[in-house]
Amino acid sequence: MANLSKNQHKIIRSLTRKKDRNELGLFLVEGDKMVREVLDPLNGGISYQVKSVIGSRDWLASFGGSIPGGTEQYEVGAAELKLLSTLREPNGAIAIVKQMEYRPDFGQIRGCLTLGLENIQDPGNLGSILRIADWFGIRDVFCSGDSVELYNPKVIQSTMGSFLRVRVHYIELPYVITQLQEGDKEAEYFPVFATGSQGVNLYQATLPELGMILLGNESKGLSETVTAKADQTLSIPFQDPDMHPESLNIATATAVLCSEFRRQTGSDE
Amino acid sequence: MANLSKNQHKIIRSLTRKKDRNELGLFLVEGDKMVREVLDPLNGGISYQVKSVIGSRDWLASFGGSIPGGTEQYEVGAAELKLLSTLREPNGAIAIVKQMEYRPDFGQIRGCLTLGLENIQDPGNLGSILRIADWFGIRDVFCSGDSVELYNPKVIQSTMGSFLRVRVHYIELPYVITQLQEGDKEAEYFPVFATGSQGVNLYQATLPELGMILLGNESKGLSETVTAKADQTLSIPFQDPDMHPESLNIATATAVLCSEFRRQTGSDE
Numbered sequence: 001m002a003n004l005s006k007n008q009h010k011i012i013r014s015l016t017r018k019k020d021r022n023e024l025g026l027f028l029v030e031g032d033k034m035v036r037e038v039l040d041p042l043n044g045g046i047s048y049q050v051k052s053v054i055g056s057r058d059w060l061a062s063f064g065g066s067i068p069g070g071t072e073q074y075e076v077g078a079a080e081l082k083l084l085s086t087l088r089e090p091n092g093a094i095a096i097v098k099q100m101e102y103r104p105d106f107g108q109i110r111g112c113l114t115l116g117l118e119n120i121q122d123p124g125n126l127g128s129i130l131r132i133a134d135w136f137g138i139r140d141v142f143c144s145g146d147s148v149e150l151y152n153p154k155v156i157q158s159t160m161g162s163f164l165r166v167r168v169h170y171i172e173l174p175y176v177i178t179q180l181q182e183g184d185k186e187a188e189y190f191p192v193f194a195t196g197s198q199g200v201n202l203y204q205a206t207l208p209e210l211g212m213i214l215l216g217n218e219s220k221g222l223s224e225t226v227t228a229k230a231d232q233t234l235s236i237p238f239q240d241p242d243m244h245p246e247s248l249n250i251a252t253a254t255a256v257l258c259s260e261f262r263r264q265t266g267s268d269e
Numbered sequence: 270m271a272n273l274s275k276n277q278h279k280i281i282r283s284l285t286r287k288k289d290r291n292e293l294g295l296f297l298v299e300g301d302k303m304v305r306e307v308l309d310p311l312n313g314g315i316s317y318q319v320k321s322v323i324g325s326r327d328w329l330a331s332f333g334g335s336i337p338g339g340t341e342q343y344e345v346g347a348a349e350l351k352l353l354s355t356l357r358e359p360n361g362a363i364a365i366v367k368q369m370e371y372r373p374d375f376g377q378i379r380g381c382l383t384l385g386l387e388n389i390q391d392p393g394n395l396g397s398i399l400r401i402a403d404w405f406g407i408r409d410v411f412c413s414g415d416s417v418e419l420y421n422p423k424v425i426q427s428t429m430g431s432f433l434r435v436r437v438h439y440i441e442l443p444y445v446i447t448q449l450q451e452g453d454k455e456a457e458y459f460p461v462f463a464t465g466s467q468g469v470n471l472y473q474a475t476l477p478e479l480g481m482i483l484l485g486n487e488s489k490g491l492s493e494t495v496t497a498k499a500d501q502t503l504s505i506p507f508q509d510p511d512m513h514p515e516s517l518n519i520a521t522a523t524a525v526l527c528s529e530f531r532r533q534t535g536s537d538e
Contacts, residue, residue, distance in 0.1 A: 131521075
């Protein structure tokens with residue numbers, strides 16, 4: 001069991017910065033449950049390559065056995081773990097994981113429900129959206145290039161592990177939409193839904209099993225360019241027009257939309 | 270226009286602590302938009318009494334006119350505002366507001382949809398739930414006594430102003446449920462719904478226009494005592510049983526539940 005050098009400390013701490021993260025092609029996964037999951041993804045989960053695991057003596061004693069041979073292991077005390085962690089209450093272990101790029105399989109995605117996120121800025125929102133996508137069985141999510149980065153530690157943390165079951169593709173949305181809409185000649189029609197305050201009442205729209213739901217920036221919403229590529233715009237109606245509620249948070253809106261898509265097309269068992 | 274004394278600084282900063290907040294019976298409202306709203310609640314909003322407003326010169330120049338006569342006004346520079354604020358980026362003004370207790374009007378609440386929250390711990394979750402309640406026209410929310418406190422600055426912040434349109438009552442849930450269920454003799458039946466992973470599929474349940482939705486602690490869910498008082502337990506189905514998604518966040522679950530209640534009972538216009 002090795003100890004961490006000063007230089008390794010520096011590298012780990014540098015992974016909180018986007019620039020360093022991308023130069024090194026690495027990111028952090030923290031906390032007992034998520035570190036165990038990234039080492040051993042459940043059925044169907046995405047297999048990331050784990051470069052190193054840094055754990056407390058107790059954690060390594062309990063779970064060190066599941067760490068593959070080629071993975072570096074480091075034992076650290078509680079104070080050292082706290083110094084390295086981005087969490088207020090670090091929890092057992094930190095993994096340093098290799099970033100991965102997955103090429104979107106447009107043919108396959110055309111048969112599924114998917115999300116297109118434009119310029120989402122808040123890491124907690126992206127994490128929550130991925131957790132919601134996971135719940136509702138959405139396996140591919142597209143983000144415009146100016147969106148917050150998946151490998152931001154706050155995003156990873158707030159996915160609660162869903163980043164292991166949902167693929168995130170950074171790619172310009174108009175291009176993706178065209179790819180999905182055009183497809184090949186025999187392909188079924190692929191419907192695209194924008195969202196905004198000036199749309200059709202979600203509950204009265206007829207929603208398909210496959211298609212794309214577009215969601216926009218937290219304060220500006222969807223751009224006109226992206227909205228124009230959609231077949232229809234959906235709105236979540238609010239109850240009480242006299243009370244002027246604040247708009248719904250973007251992750252909340254995503255949950256309501258995904259729920260209604262799945263409800264309309266779900267089986268009756 | 271007065272300046273703040275050292276002692277006033279101390280008092281304002283003490284309002285981040287629950288004990289001091291409750292001893293003084295005050296709480297903080299921060300940021301341009303929410304300070305303006307607490308001074309001048311929109312149609313139907315709750316009128317809190319504002320004790321003092323602390324603002325930048327620009328903010329007071331623009332909005333000082335809307336501050337009622339009896340309210341203390343203090344001008345502060347950017348550095349002083351940052352020192353006083355709980356926000357990373359303080360925004361224009363801070364209001365010191367008197368706490369308020371509203372007595373629940375059980376007779377009226379029996380005609381509405383309401384929420385019962387048991388032991389919610391995360392301030393952001395409570396704030397998000399109130400914002401969701403506001404959107405879906407829920408005007409009264411009950412919290413068990415061990416829940417996070419409404420006047421926690423993070424709760425107020427994450428309501429985005431919805432605390433001005435949703436009344437929060439801290440009271441033991443079994444007592445409230447009994448009050449609402451028993452009602453008077455001529456009253457309509459008041460249905461109560463628990464939520465959990467072992468319930469009836471939400472989309473297949475028949476949901477009423479009025480009633481109570483019970484939601485439990487972030488990790489433990491609802492207690493057996495509270496669940497036992499409900500007529501039925503509802504579950505939000507997930508899509509893909511092979512992928513073992515993490516549970517939904519409590520605020521996300523609230524949004525999906527409220528949306529489905531409102532959808533089933535909404536008008537068709």
